[in-house]
Amino acid sequence: MQLGKRKLQILQAVIDDYICSGEPVGSRTIAKKYGMGISPATIRNEMSDLEEMGYLHQPHTSAGRIPSDKAYRLYVDKLMKIRMLTAAEAEYIKNIYEQRTAEIEKVIEQVARVLSDITNYTSVVLGPQLNKVLIKHIQLIPVEGQYALLVVVTSAGIIKDTIIRVPADIDSGYLNRVSNMLTEHYRDKTFAEVDLNSIQDVQKEMIRQKEFFNSVVDALTESIAQKEQTEVYLGGTTNIFNFPEYRDIMKAKAFLSFMEQKNLLYSLLSKFDKKGVTVVIGTENEYEQMKECSIVMTTYSIGDKVLGTMGLIGPTRMEYSKAVSVVRYVGETVSKYLTSLFEE
Amino acid sequence: MQLGKRKLQILQAVIDDYICSGEPVGSRTIAKKYGMGISPATIRNEMSDLEEMGYLHQPHTSAGRIPSDKAYRLYVDKLMKIRMLTAAEAEYIKNIYEQRTAEIEKVIEQVARVLSDITNYTSVVLGPQLNKVLIKHIQLIPVEGQYALLVVVTSAGIIKDTIIRVPADIDSGYLNRVSNMLTEHYRDKTFAEVDLNSIQDVQKEMIRQKEFFNSVVDALTESIAQKEQTEVYLGGTTNIFNFPEYRDIMKAKAFLSFMEQKNLLYSLLSKFDKKGVTVVIGTENEYEQMKECSIVMTTYSIGDKVLGTMGLIGPTRMEYSKAVSVVRYVGETVSKYLTSLFEE
DNA sequence: TGTTAGCACTCTCAACCATCGAGTGCTAAT
C-alpha cells in the first residue's frame, strides 16, 4: 500500500492532535478540526489503512487511534515543520550567558535549568568530558598540614582538584618546581595521553622524593579515571507529573528512579555524539524504562571539539518541533559562547 | 485527665502499629497483638480518652485511630526506646570513610547516599558552610589566555574556585606575589572577616594594578556571597513512593517539587544548628508542604566548629527510633572522620 | 468502681450492574 498525500495529511492531523491532547483521536475529530472536505467515514477508511501499515493503533476496539513510534519517526523526519523560537524564549535563553561566568559547570547548570523551564520537559546535560580537552596547567598548592591540592586547568576551563598527602619535609618551593615540571611535560596533551611511560620520564628527574612523586602521579591518574564518569545535570524532573500518562504512580516512580541513576543517563546520552539534533523515539531506545519516552538531544562543543551532550526527555507524544528547535538553538549558542570564552 | 501508665502503653502500641502498617489501628488489633490482659472494650474506653486529650484521632467514625503529631512528640521525647544499629548497618556506614578521600564534598555526597540507603527515607545534607571555616591559603593560578583561577583553601579542606579575567600584561610571578600577600593577610580569618576595610589595607600596597586587583577582590567577595548558599545534597528522593500515603500523585508531586527547591531545603535545615539530634514533627514544621512530614537531623563538625546539617525526611509515621539512631551515628562518625582529617 | 460482653450503628470499600457515549466497521446508496 502507498502512503498517498491524503494519508499523510490525516496522519499528521492525528499526530498533532494526539501530541497536544494525549487522548486517542477519532475520525470525527479529524473531520471537524482539520476538516479537509472529506467525511469521517472516508477518514475511517484511511485510518484503517494506516493502522494496517503500522502507523496507528487502537488501545481498544471502540477508541480513537494513537500514533505508533513508526509514525513519530516519519513525523520527525518528514512531516514536522520546524518551528521558530518565540522572542520570549530566545530572550530567556540569553540569560544563560549574561552572568558571563567563566566556569563551565555553572554554564551547564544554567543550561539544564533553562531547557526544562522553557519546554516543560525533563532536561539532561552531560558535563564536559575530560578526554576531549587539553591540559593547560598543573599546579600543586600547599594546604594546611600535610596536604596539597592538585589542580589541573584545561582548555575548557575545567578544573579537577584532588587533595593529596605531602611528606612533612617538602616545602612550597619544591611543590612549585614539581608543578612547573608537570605543566611543561603535559601542556597541550589530553588526559588520555598522560600515560605511564611519559610519566616514567618525569619520574627520573624526581628521584629525590620518589614516594611523594608517586602519590602525585596516582592522584593524577585517579582523577582521570574518576572524571571519565562525567557529571550529569538534571532539570525539571518533576515536570513528568504534568503528563496524564504519568498519573500512574508506578510509571512516575520508574521514570524518576531512572533519572536518579546518573550512570544510566550517562550511557544513554554519551553514545550519541554526532553534530546536529538526534531524536530517539520510544522503543528505539534500548533501555526498557525509557520505551515510552523520547529523547531529543544535541552536542555542545568548544571550537570543533565536542565536549558533551544535552537533551530533553519526555513522553513519546512530545512536542518534537518545539523540543528540536529549543535544543538546537541552545546547543548552538552554548557552543558559541564557550568557544568565545576559551578559544582565542 | 491523667496520662496513666496503661494509657501510655496503649498509646505506644497504637503508634508502633501505625508506624509499621500505615493503617488506622483498632481496639481489637491492640488487644490481640499487644495483649496486656485487657479486653478491646477497655481499650476502646482508653482510646476514647486519648482522643479527647489530643493524642489520637479518627479519620472517620468507624475507623481505627491514628496518632496525632502531639502523640509522636511524646513518643519521640519519652516513649521511644533508642534502638542500636545492627552490625550490617554499622558496616555499611563505614564505607563512607574507607575511600579515605580528603575532599569534603565527596564525603558529604556519600553520607547522603548512605543515609537514604539504610533507612529508605529521603536524606538531605547541607554542604559545609563557609562562614564557619578559616582561610588557610589563597592562590591565583594562571590559566590559558587571559584568565586566572582563584583558589581558596580552608581549614575544612574546602576549595572555592572562581575564574577571573587577568590583564594581558600580568605574569605568573606577579600572580604569585599577590597570592602570597592575600594569604598572609587573610590566613586564619573566616570569610566573614574578609571585609572591605581590611581589603583597603591590602589595596594600598597594590596600586600598580589597581583594576586587576579590584577584580580579584570582587571575585573573592562574590565567592563568599555565592557560597553563603551552601550546596544541598539529596539521597533517595524516590523512596517516598514506598509509602502508601504518597500513592496520591498530587502529594508525591508536591513532595518532590519541594525537594527540587534547594533554597527551601537549605532554610529548612540550616536553622537548626544545635548539637545532638533534632526531630521536627509534621505541623511543627513551618513549611506548608512539609506539614505531613517529619525531619530527623543533626549537625556535623570539625573539632567543635559546626560545619553543616544532615537529616532524614519521611512521613510523620516514620520509624523515629531507627532514623534517630542512624542519623546520630552517622553524624558522630562523620564529625570524627573530618576532624581526624583536617585538625592536627 | 472498673471491666467486659453484647449489640446496634456508622462508614468505607469493593463488586456489581445499568447506562451512556465515543468510536468503529460494514453495507448499501450515491
Place this chain on the structure above:
DNA sequence: ATTAGCACTCGATGGTTGAGAGTGCTAACA
C-alpha cells in the same frame, strides 16, 4: 471512490448493595 446510516463494542460513569471493620453505648459482672 465516497458517504450516510446503522449495529456493535468497549470503557467510563454512577448508583446500589453487602461485607467487614470498628465504634459507642448499655447492662451485667467482679
